[in-house]
Amino acid sequence: MGSFDVPLDDDRTQFEAFIEDYRTSIEQSLDGVTEEQARAHLVPSATTLLGLLKHVTWMQRVWFEECVAGNSRKSLGLVQSPDESFHLTPEDTIATVTAAHRAACATARATVAGLPLDKVVTGHRSGPRTLHWVYLQVLRELAQHTGHADILREQILSDTGAPQAR
Numbered sequence: 001m002g003s004f005d006v007p008l009d010d011d012r013t014q015f016e017a018f019i020e021d022y023r024t025s026i027e028q029s030l031d032g033v034t035e036e037q038a039r040a041h042l043v044p045s046a047t048t049l050l051g052l053l054k055h056v057t058w059m060q061r062v063w064f065e066e067c068v069a070g071n072s073r074k075s076l077g078l079v080q081s082p083d084e085s086f087h088l089t090p091e092d093t094i095a096t097v098t099a100a101h102r103a104a105c106a107t108a109r110a111t112v113a114g115l116p117l118d119k120v121v122t123g124h125r126s127g128p129r130t131l132h133w134v135y136l137q138v139l140r141e142l143a144q145h146t147g148h149a150d151i152l153r154e155q156i157l158s159d160t161g162a163p164q165a166r
Contacts, residue, residue, distance in 0.1 A: 012117055015135040022142035023105055026056055029149035030094050037156045038094050049156070050097055051086040052149045057101040058085035059141050063134050064108035068115070070123040 029049055030038055038050040061078055065071050079085055117132040129137075 011132070012135075015117075015139060019135070019139055019142060022139070022146050023056075023101070026053055026142065026146045026149050027098055027101060029053075029146070029153045030098065033094075033153070033156060035093060039088060040152075040156060042152055042155050046083070046086040047148060047152070048086070048088065049149055049152050050092060050094060051088055052145050052152070053101055054088065054092060054097050055082065055085045056142060056145050057097065057104045058082075059145075060104050060108050060138060063138050064104075064111045067124040067129060067134055068121045068131065069111050070121075 030053065033049065035050075039048050041048060058078060059082070061076060062073065065076055066073055066078075073080055079087075112131060115131050117130065117135070119131045120128050121131060121134065122128045
């Protein structure tokens, strides 16, 4: 079942379907690229294909594990700022960052299971949010960064002459 086959009157099902589509899509941006290509700096910022996946992993942990579950970034072992979350270590590989992303997604799913969209969560630094708001924020960030990944992938593959379809 694709994201467009969900009931039209069920916001939660729609949010989760689109979030899952973007989670899959950003992971797929690394399909068929080398470790070197995944780390390539094609823009002046720290943004790379692998760095984008690392960042959206961090972002989802912040929204679901910090904001919804109420754990601190420090206790979660997370860097403090979004900018820091793009930085790659020598240990970061396509396999390790993908595994961390999948683990964060599984934790996010478990964290929100059974919570209503109007549930007020209080773990965010700037104050309470509803789960509905958190879903919209995560969806916005995943869509934005998946678009960035598409552009970087296109640049990388155009340099190699490889087919660009995923």
